[in-house]
Amino acid sequence: MILLRIGRGQTVKYRPISLWERKRMGTVLDYLHEYGNYSFREKPMTEVDSLALCQLTYLKFDGLVPDVREDRRPVTLKSLAESADFDKLFGDVRYEKVNRELIWGMLAGKRFSTLKLNYYVNVVEKQWETQFSAVTYILDDGTVYVAYRGTDESIVGWKEDFNMAFLSPIPSQEYSLSYLNTVAARLNKPFYIGGHSKGGNLAVYSAMKCPDYIQKRIIRIYSMDGPGFRPEMLKSGEYNVIADRVVKILPHSSLVGMIFESDMRFQVVESKTFGLAQHDPYSWLVEEDHLLRVDGIHERCLRRDNTLNQWILSLDEQQLRTFVDTLYQVISASQAENVIEFTAEWKRSMGGMLSAMKEVDDETMRMLKEIVKALFEIAGEQVRQEVTKNVQDSREKLKRQSKPKLSPRRL
Numbered sequence: 422m423i424l425l426r427i428g429r430g431q432t433v434k435y436r437p438i439s440l441w442e443r444k445r446m447g448t449v450l451d452y453l454h455e456y457g458n459y460s461f462r463e464k465p466m467t468e469v470d471s472l473a474l475c476q477l478t479y480l481k482f483d484g485l486v487p488d489v490r491e492d493r494r495p496v497t498l499k500s501l502a503e504s505a506d507f508d509k510l511f512g513d514v515r516y517e518k519v520n521r522e523l524i525w526g527m528l529a530g531k532r533f534s535t536l537k538l539n540y541y542v543n544v545v546e547k548q549w550e551t552q553f554s555a556v557t558y559i560l561d562d563g564t565v566y567v568a569y570r571g572t573d574e575s576i577v578g579w580k581e582d583f584n585m586a587f588l589s590p591i592p593s594q595e596y597s598l599s600y601l602n603t604v605a606a607r608l609n610k611p612f613y614i615g616g617h618s619k620g621g622n623l624a625v626y627s628a629m630k631c632p633d634y635i636q637k638r639i640i641r642i643y644s645m646d647g648p649g650f651r652p653e654m655l656k657s658g659e660y661n662v663i664a665d666r667v668v669k670i671l672p673h674s675s676l677v678g679m680i681f682e683s684d685m686r687f688q689v690v691e692s693k694t695f696g697l698a699q700h701d702p703y704s705w706l707v708e709e710d711h712l713l714r715v716d717g718i719h720e721r722c723l724r725r726d727n728t729l730n731q732w733i734l735s736l737d738e739q740q741l742r743t744f745v746d747t748l749y750q751v752i753s754a755s756q757a758e759n760v761i762e763f764t765a766e767w768k769r770s771m772g773g774m775l776s777a778m779k780e781v782d783d784e785t786m787r788m789l790k791e792i793v794k795a796l797f798e799i800a801g802e803q804v805r806q807e808v809t810k811n812v813q814d815s816r817e818k819l820k821r822q823s824k825p826k827l828s829p830r831r832l
Contacts, residue, residue, distance in 0.1 A: 446691075449523070449702065453529070457526065459531075459532055460561050461561050465562070466560075468711060469707055471641075471668075472705065475620060475643065477527070477558075478554070478556055478568040478617075478620065479513060479570055480510040480511065482556060483509075484509075485510070487539050487541065489540040489542040490542075496537065496539070497535065498534065501524075502524060531561075536559070537558065538558055539556075542600060543570075551592040552593065554569070555596075556568055557608070563610060564612060564613065565608050565610050568614075568615055569614075569616035569620035571617045572618050585622070589651060589654060590626070593619065598631060601614065601631050611639075615644070617645040617647070618646060620645075621678070642668065644667065646671050646700055647678055649678075650681055667686070668688070669687040670712060672704070674692070675722065676729075679730070690706065690712040691713040
């Protein structure tokens with residue numbers, strides 16, 4: 422066992438593992454099976470519980486969980502599973518299978534079977550380049566978990582993420598603060614805040630900006646591979662008030678979580694996959710009741726992340742705005758309405774984007790290619806699966822063509 426020092430003197434346990442061990446290790450779904458029968462009174466919140474709740478936030482609760490504009494009684498996770506509209510929860514087909522497993526895993530034990538959900542909000546405003554969603558969970562020990570959804574499958578959601586490069590605050594950050602203040606006023610309880618991807622950034626932002634009497638009730642803030650903040654925001658001192666309660670976790674090939682990563686402590690965990698596909702929380706490896714630590718961000722990925730951050734910070738606001746608008750125009754040239762279409766129709770998407778890229782300079786072209794590549798990798802496995810299938814089909818076709826024809830048998 423190795424004690425690994427990360428950030429401001431923080432140490433975590435790191436145990437090197439073999440490839441064989443990694444393949445045998447479980448994920449958040451296995452954790453639910455192993456520890457699902459412990460209540461939160463018996464076993465307090467863990468980082469794996471937080472990961473499960475952050476992923477649950479991606480489900481489409483519209484019409485099923487009370488809206489934040491109403492102050493109604495919460496619904497239970499069990500009642501959602503019994504609803505006639507249960508299948509509507511799985512609108513994001515990329516993760517439909519594993520998200521179904523997540524819910525059934527939660528319901529199988531007493532830890533989450535009594536989970537209550539309330540104050541749902543889902544805002545997608547294309548005109549204002551805004552995508553924001555949040556939900557509040559009430560746990561069986563009386564504590565509350567305020568969870569922010571990360572970037573969903575909408576193209577406008579990705580545009581808002583890119584706007585973080587020059588705009589502060591972005592609309593979702595303002596929404597996150599308003600949401601936290603509203604929920605904290607209605608529920609006078611200690612609470613956790615968390616989110617995956619952009620949701621992690623919103624969790625930290627809302628905790629930094631909320632009034633001190635609300636900050637005092639925050640137990641912990643979880644950022645699961647969430648982007649950081651421009652240096653000037655961290656220098657304001659607001660982050661220091663909550664820094665000791667922030668748990669930022671990144672996979673070892675992280676790109677999203679390393680954006681503007683400068684002065685925030687973070688811990689690095691192992692994944693069962695490689696590259697930017699590690700952004701998927703279902704790929705993060707679990708050992709007993711915690712995520713498996715590794716010794717740091719992969720060196721090649723760290724160079725890529727540093728290069729991207731240095732390039733972004735070297736540009737002034739107008740240059741950044743021009744770059745982000747150009748990136749959005751390039752992605753919009755694919756004519757896709759969402760990331761699912763963008764990756765599923767990748768041949769059409771690439772054709773439109775290549776045409777749109779012809780007018781940009783070499784440096785912008787290089788960064789556009791890096792980000793578009795990342796978008797494809799983060800979005801899911803559809804592209805790789807289709808390419809693999811095409812290669813297999815071509816091989817089978819060649820085999821059939823090269824197979825010698827038999828002459829008719831003479832009687």
